[in-house]
Amino acid sequence: MVKKIEFESYKEMPIRPMTLGSMMWNLTGSWRNVRPLYDFKTSPCILGCPTNENIQRYIYLVTEGRYEEAWKTIIESNPMPAVTGRVCFHPCMTKCTRKDYDEAVDINAIERSLGDMGLENGGWMEKSKAVKKEKVAVAGSGPAGLSCAFYLARQGYPVTLFERDKALGGVLRWGIPEYRLSNELLDRVIKQILDSGPVEVKAGVSVGTDVSMDQLEKKYDAVFLGLGLMSSRGLGMDGEDEDGIEPGLDFLRKVNSGERVDPGAKVVVVGGGNTAMDVARCALRAGSEVTVAYRRTRNEMPAIAEEIEEAEKEGVAFHFLAAPKELVRRGGKLVRVIFQKMELGEPDDSGRRRPVPVEGETIEMEVDRLFTAIGEQADLEGIESTVETDWDLIKTSDETGATSNPKIFAGGDVVTGAASVVEAIAAGRKAAERIGRMFAGEPEPEVEEPKTVGIEDMNTDYFTRSKRNLVPRISASEAKTGFSEIKTGYTREQLASEAERCFSCGVCNFCDNCWVYCPDVAIARHEDEYEFLYDYCKGCLICVFECPCNAISIREEGK
C-alpha cells in the first residue's frame, strides 16, 4: 500500500523544497569505492634530526602560542634545546621541504627561542623521583652523558654522573667558545637537567683512573660511557712537540676557562672542521692575524657553513689545498711553516675528493703559533680492557649504544669519532631507553621504515612564498672584538612568523580545509582531531587533494 504525504493546505508545506524529516538514515557512504583516511607521515625534518625531535609538532604548537607544550615536545627527545638551538648543525633544515619551495624554515632559531623560554620558565620542567632500584653510572658530562643521565632519571633510575673536570659540560664547556654558547647559559641548562631528577654528581673524578671500571660494574647495574674525545690529533711531523705548536683543543680549553692567552701576531690553524673555526675565531679575538690552512677546498670543509661565513666576515683568512710539510725555527722559535700545495684527486671513503700533493710546489707562511685542529682522539685509559674498541673508539653494536659488555653502554664522540652535539644527545637518550628496557626485561622494538613526504606531495597552492626570518645578530666588526653572543635570537613576532612558514609535512595542522571542503559534511571536527563519517563519505577525495599537508591518504574499498 502506498502511503502518501498529504497536506491539508499549502500552508503546511515548507516553502523550500526540502524533506520534513532528517535524511541521516540515508547512508550515502555506500556509494564509495575509495576511502580517505587520516594517515600522518613523519615530516622529513624529524627524520633529518639525529634525535628525532618532533619538529612539526612543536612548530605547530608555536603557531598556536602553546609554548610550554612546544618546549615539552622537544624535551621528549632533547633535554637542552637552549644549547642545540645555538650550536646545532641543524640537519633538519637540510631536509626541510620548504627549501624546495623557497627557503627552509629556520628550525634552529625556533628551537633556541623555545629553549630560552624553558630556562626562563623553570616550572615547565617536570621533576622525576628515584622510583626504580637499578642504579646507573654515567661517565662524562658532555651532551651524551647529560642526555643519558636525564632520560634515565626521567624513567626513575637513580644516576651517578662522573666528570673528570671540576665543572660539568664536557665539550660544551671547554670546546665551544663563549660567543656561540656562554658558560653562564650552560650552567643554567645543566642545573635544570640535574634538578629535574635523581642525579648525583661526582665531579673531578676520572672514570678508568680515579675510579676503575671494575668498581663501577660492581656498584652499578649499568654503566654508560659518554667520554668524548679529549685530545687533538698530532700532525705527525718532526718537531711538533717543540715551540710554536699547540693543540687547538688546549687553546680552546684555556680561552673557555677565562685564562689570558697570547697566541702571537701571526697564527695559522691547520684543519677545516668546527674546532678549526672555533680556534681561529678565538685567536682573532685575542688580537692575532689568523689564517686557516686546509688541505682540501672550501666545499669539503666539515665545519658548519655558517661558522665558516662568520669567520670570514670577522677577518679570518683561508688558505686552501695546503698541508703543513716542514716547520722552520730560528733560535728554537717557530718562524715559518712550509706548506705542500695539494690538488683534489679521486674521492675517498667519505665521498670527498682526496687531496694529493702537487710535486715540487710549496708555500711558505710566517707563523708565530700553529694550532692543530685536524681531529680529536679519545682517552680510553683504564677502559679499553672492558669493552671492545675499534682504533681508539668504543665499538657498539647498534645506535642504542650496546657494547661487547652487556652492562656497559657507550655513545657520543667516543663511539662515532668527532661528530655533533645533537648526535651525542641522541646517543645518550637511546642508550638510556635501551638500559630502561633491559632493566624492565622488555624486548627491543622493531623499527618500521617511516613514511615521509616531499615537496611533490604537498598542495603548495596553499602556501605563499616567503623569506626566512633572519635571526638578529651583532655585526662582524663588533663580534670579533669580544666574546658576546653573536646571535641574539628571535623576537616573539619573528618566532610566530617563522613558525607560520612550516608546511607541516605529512601531518595535520588543523587548517580545516578537509572539513570546509567536504561536500557531504562527512567530516566531524572534534577538539583536537577530525573524523571521517564513513556512513556519508562518498569517496570524492576532495579532502585528500585540498589537504595542504598530505595528512590524508587513500585506500581502495573492498580490497
Add this chain to the structure above:
Amino acid sequence: MKKVIMGNHAVSYGVRASEVKVISAYPITPQTHVVELLSEMCANGEIDAKFIKVESEHSAMAACVGASAAGSRAFTATSAQGLLLMHEMLHWAVGARLPIVLANINRAVGPPWSIWTDQNDSLSQRDVGWLQIYCESNQETQDTVPQAFKIAEELQMPVMLVMDAFFLSHTYEIVDMIEKEQVREFLPPYKPDIKIDTADQHSFGNLAGPDHYMELRYMIQKAMDRGLDVIKRVDSEFEEMFGRGYGLIEPYRCDDAETILVTSGTVASTTRVVIDELRDEGVRVGSLKIRVFRPFPIEDVFEVLSKAKKVAVIDRNISFGAHGIFYQEIKSALYGRTDIPIIGYIAGLGGRDITPKVIREIADKAIGDEQPERYINWIGVKI
C-alpha cells in the same frame, strides 16, 4: 552625507549599507566597478563579508545559492553574457526560495559583441521568477539595494536590480549616502526560519513528485502576488526613514494626458524633459516609468493608462518574433480597453543613444500615428 559617485559604486555602497555576508562575483564589463569596490571594502574591513572569487557566473550564483541556503545575506552582480550563464542557477534560487539580490547592469547580448546597453539580457530572464526592479538614477540604485534585500527576505524570493550600462553605470551623480548604522533599523540582520543546519538535518532541493511540485510552484506565484504590496510597503518605510521613495511605477504629468509614453530605466529621465517641452507647446502628454517589472504592477499601470487616449511604449529590447517586451506587458494590462491604441517603438538597441530628439520623434509619431497598433515601429534603423 552627499557624494558624487558613479552608478556602479552606488550599487557597492548600497551593498555595504545592507551588511551583506557573502559576495560572490565574476567581473564583466560594464559591471566590474561594482565588485571591484566591494572586494576592496571586504579587504579593508568596511564590509564584514566573505568575498568569493569564482571561475564563472554560474559558480557565482551557485555560491550565492549555497550561502543564502545556509542563512547568509548574499549578493552578486553581473551583465549580459554573465547573466545568461547564470540562467540555470537563477531558476535554482527561485525554486529553493532564496532571498539573493543580484545587480544586473543591462548590456546588449552578443554576437555581435557589444558592451553597450539594452534590456534583452534581464528581460530574457523574465519567466525565471526573480523580482525585477529597473532603476533610473544613482540615488535610486543605492537606495534600492537595501529595499531589495528587505523585499527578498520577506518574500523568500530573489530580487534583481537592473540598471543601464554606461548611461547609468558609468555616470557620476550626486548621491545622498546611506550608512549601515541607519539601514540596520530598516533592514535588520537576516535570520531565516529554515536554513541548512548540521544540527537539524534535512535534504534540500530534493525530488518532489507530481503530488507536490505544483503546490511549490503555486506558492512561488503567491509570493509574487504578495510582492506588489510588500514592495510598496517597504518603499514607504524607506521613504519614512530616508525621505526618498520610488513606487512601483512613476507617472509624470499623466493626470490630463491624452498620450502617455511608457518608459523604463534612464530613458525615463530623458522622456520627462521631452514631456515638459511638449507641455510648454500645449500638447497634453505624460510619461509612465515602469520601475517594478516583476511582479508586474498590472492594476497600478491600468489605473494610470486607462485614462489616456493613446499609449506609446518605448522598448530598448525586442522579443524576436513577437514585439517589444514592455509593449506586450502593457497590452496585457490594458486588455479589454480596445478604445486605447497602444503603439510600440523599438529604440536604442546595443547602446544606441535615445536622445530627447529621438523621444520627440517617437512622441510626434505616436500623437499623429494612424498605423495599426500591432505594427512594430523601429526608430532610427538605417536599412
